[in-house]
Amino acid sequence: MVFNSIDYLIFFTAVFLLHWVIPLRWRWALLLPASLFFYGYWKWQYLFLLLFTTMIDYCCCLGIATFKESAAQRRTLVGISILSNLSILAFFKYANFFITSVGHLPPVHQFVLPIGISFYVFQAMSYTIDVYRGTVPAEKNPFYFVLFITFFPQLVAGPIERPGNLLPQLKAGGRFNPEKFAVGFQLMLWGFMKKVVIADRCAVYVDQIFNNIPGYEGQAILVGMYLFAIQIYCDFSGYSDIARGCAKMLGFDLMLNFNRPYFAENIVEFWRRWHISLSTWLKDYLYIPLGGNRKGKVRTYVNLLITMVLGGLWHGANWTFILWGFYHGVLLALSKLKTAALERLHIPSIPGLRLVGILITFHLVLFSWLIFRVKDMADLKLAIHKLLAFQGPFQMNPSIFFNFGIGLAILLLVEILQEFKLDVSGIFKKSPIYAKFAYAYAFIFLIILFGVEKGAQFIYFQF
Amino acid sequence: MRWFIATLAFLTGLLALDRGISQGLSFSYVRVSHDDISLARRAHADAYIFGDSRAKHHYHPGILKKHCGLTFFNAGAEGQGILYLRGLSNLLEQIDQPKLYVVNLNLNDLMDKDFRYVRLAALRPYMAESSAIQDMLLTYGWREYLRMPGYAPHVMDGIEWGSHLKNTWKLHWKKLVRLALFKTFCYNGQLPTLLPETDSAIAGFVPLGGNLGSQPIEAEWQMRSELDLYTVKQLIDFVKQARQKNIAVVFCIGPSYREQRQDPGLRPDESFHLAALRECAWFLKVPLIEMGPETYPVFKQKALYQDLEHLNAQGAETFSEILGPLLAKSLQFKDSGVTPFLPAILPKDYVIVPGFFYQLM
Numbered sequence: 001m002v003f004n005s006i007d008y009l010i011f012f013t014a015v016f017l018l019h020w021v022i023p024l025r026w027r028w029a030l031l032l033p034a035s036l037f038f039y040g041y042w043k044w045q046y047l048f049l050l051l052f053t054t055m056i057d058y059c060c061c062l063g064i065a066t067f068k069e070s071a072a073q074r075r076t077l078v079g080i081s082i083l084s085n086l087s088i089l090a091f092f093k094y095a096n097f098f099i100t101s102v103g104h105l106p107p108v109h110q111f112v113l114p115i116g117i118s119f120y121v122f123q124a125m126s127y128t129i130d131v132y133r134g135t136v137p138a139e140k141n142p143f144y145f146v147l148f149i150t151f152f153p154q155l156v157a158g159p160i161e162r163p164g165n166l167l168p169q170l171k172a173g174g175r176f177n178p179e180k181f182a183v184g185f186q187l188m189l190w191g192f193m194k195k196v197v198i199a200d201r202c203a204v205y206v207d208q209i210f211n212n213i214p215g216y217e218g219q220a221i222l223v224g225m226y227l228f229a230i231q232i233y234c235d236f237s238g239y240s241d242i243a244r245g246c247a248k249m250l251g252f253d254l255m256l257n258f259n260r261p262y263f264a265e266n267i268v269e270f271w272r273r274w275h276i277s278l279s280t281w282l283k284d285y286l287y288i289p290l291g292g293n294r295k296g297k298v299r300t301y302v303n304l305l306i307t308m309v310l311g312g313l314w315h316g317a318n319w320t321f322i323l324w325g326f327y328h329g330v331l332l333a334l335s336k337l338k339t340a341a342l343e344r345l346h347i348p349s350i351p352g353l354r355l356v357g358i359l360i361t362f363h364l365v366l367f368s369w370l371i372f373r374v375k376d377m378a379d380l381k382l383a384i385h386k387l388l389a390f391q392g393p394f395q396m397n398p399s400i401f402f403n404f405g406i407g408l409a410i411l412l413l414v415e416i417l418q419e420f421k422l423d424v425s426g427i428f429k430k431s432p433i434y435a436k437f438a439y440a441y442a443f444i445f446l447i448i449l450f451g452v453e454k455g456a457q458f459i460y461f462q463f
Numbered sequence: 464m465r466w467f468i469a470t471l472a473f474l475t476g477l478l479a480l481d482r483g484i485s486q487g488l489s490f491s492y493v494r495v496s497h498d499d500i501s502l503a504r505r506a507h508a509d510a511y512i513f514g515d516s517r518a519k520h521h522y523h524p525g526i527l528k529k530h531c532g533l534t535f536f537n538a539g540a541e542g543q544g545i546l547y548l549r550g551l552s553n554l555l556e557q558i559d560q561p562k563l564y565v566v567n568l569n570l571n572d573l574m575d576k577d578f579r580y581v582r583l584a585a586l587r588p589y590m591a592e593s594s595a596i597q598d599m600l601l602t603y604g605w606r607e608y609l610r611m612p613g614y615a616p617h618v619m620d621g622i623e624w625g626s627h628l629k630n631t632w633k634l635h636w637k638k639l640v641r642l643a644l645f646k647t648f649c650y651n652g653q654l655p656t657l658l659p660e661t662d663s664a665i666a667g668f669v670p671l672g673g674n675l676g677s678q679p680i681e682a683e684w685q686m687r688s689e690l691d692l693y694t695v696k697q698l699i700d701f702v703k704q705a706r707q708k709n710i711a712v713v714f715c716i717g718p719s720y721r722e723q724r725q726d727p728g729l730r731p732d733e734s735f736h737l738a739a740l741r742e743c744a745w746f747l748k749v750p751l752i753e754m755g756p757e758t759y760p761v762f763k764q765k766a767l768y769q770d771l772e773h774l775n776a777q778g779a780e781t782f783s784e785i786l787g788p789l790l791a792k793s794l795q796f797k798d799s800g801v802t803p804f805l806p807a808i809l810p811k812d813y814v815i816v817p818g819f820f821y822q823l824m
Contacts, residue, residue: 178466403652437473441480448647449654 001041003242004196011038012246019250024173028143031151031170031250038152039115046114049088054149056084057124058142061131065138074132081128085121092117097317116156118314122281124149127163129285136163144171153243153250157236159257159277166252174251179429182436184248186428189443191241193407196451199235201404202227203452206373213379219392221370221383228373229366230408233262236275260415262365265357266339267331270365282311300336305329315372320380324371331364403450485646488588498653499540500551500589506667507559508536513548514567516541517717520671521774522565523783530787531794533562537667540585544572546599549697550586553595556708563711563794570716570736573690573698573743587649599697670776671769690739702747713793714744715752715786718762720771729757750793752786759785
């Protein structure tokens, strides 16, 4: 089930009403079947896969908690859990890619990639590792554990939650809080606006250009890159906002996943603001265990490269994603080098330099979106060639801009205000009820009049 | 209790705003809209040219008038196809008595299933006025019921709610949801059409400037291989309805620039689509004018094109000068019961396989 559908609105309304009607201790009995229904609505067969992996993790973690004294057994159990998760991911996501592109053999299977597999596998792995490390206790109740993995607002495209944050909330529940409901509703509308008004309108042109790179010249490809930068941000952060909004309306707080990433001054800051749940996951469970920055400069850069290449591969089985990760790894290494050099030279911060940093970072990221979006390496080569030639002209239907321009202007305004430390959500919280109504009405009609109803799926579903 | 009242107030406000905004938009669409449908309805021409962007850019009304003696209006719209012309013709016939419909067809028009729903969005603001539009929208399932009430109450009545309510829970909850709908949704994505257009857009015909680039590369375009029965049915209904109203119909297949291909002829999939269109025209007894570069080599000239699929202003004049006499000739056959395929000499590979359309008729 996708968020931007009438089916979901009906589903969520029913879950929301029932959630606040039934007693606290039975809420899991609503949320768990609802989450499974949400996932199974797409392909019910894959529910078995989801439950199978979840149960392996559950059993392993119970074992880890039981064998407190035996390090070998604990290591074996955590190994089994991680291996089973990675095997499933490898089979569904990477087997065909490596066999066809490296081994030059026919594909090993014809299965469709289970939606959101990378997200729930990473979430399950974080739980197993945290239990192994002793940072969270193993969950004894299998229903709460399965609910933690399958909780529908964040199941298919994150945020990749940590057990320490979500599990206690699922168990504790809470009373209906009107203020929290209002904030959640606001977030949900904000997310829908980003997705259906901005991202899906951009998608029309982005798909047209990137599905036919040979048919377009450099100027068109550049426009396509800018539009894709807008699209992917609004699509993914829109999803996260809807997820957080829905969870909040049900009384749960999910972690922040995007923090105005295009206002980052350098690439390190960009990764602190973009897909925060993944970047922190990679840092905690990959970069730091690899040694992080504790084993010398060279090793730090190597670790960064390994982490980012694997992060790129997480997005999909394609050389373009691997290159995308490598490119970001190199940028991160260069950014660290630059920071170290500036510190050594004691160069003071110059007013206005922040804006320059933001623009440079944005355009470095913009180039990475080209790598990310093209179909294959041949298209990438051709696109770069055409960008350098920079021929045109490219005609666009102005009505497309009209349809998403209002939404984009509002988004920019709000993000600029927030960047200048204006607490927009705080103002919303403190505003009188009629102002809240006006906000909701404005966004509802913006979505109805300018949104794409049967728009594209969320981009990150495929990961 | 406080929150119950607040919720009630919110929903009431939402409903009132929805009705208010939709009333305003409805007023705008009737009087000031510059969308293609609204402009066509205000044209009051003798003949209308339907189809996609080619119908807008290729047919020079002045030249066609010179040959046929009729006033023409280019009622094509970007990316539109058969469903659009079905809805638009239905709207036009309510206020006018046209004499001729020229339908610009593309080779894949009968197979084009993927964008149906998206295209119907342009017709939504007019669904209260056209039973054809309502019927087409209703084929998209229960979600369309959410947009119907208030606009097409008689359609809802025709669904025999009473008996269905007793038997199926599905229809029961549909009716409940019906109460909470947004009339404004009809205008989803349509507001840019309220902006003023250029004079040429208002006139209908929009000649294209510029020339085809020096190194055109053909877009990869995989055509579907099966007919979309629903679209075919709409085309048949369109012709039948026009006949009932004594309006002549002529199909026309426009030129494309294919010289950049290794083999500039039709690809096998295109040949299949052309055969389907010929068969369709044959069984509907509608003259089909084929204006491709295979029939008229003049359209092999790159200088006549703005891009691979569109003629420029010079190309449009050439096209209309050739089409005008053929159109005039096809009108003479109107009542004879004969189906003329123009040009009179059929291509060598011309094959009609009776069967499919015969059954549909």
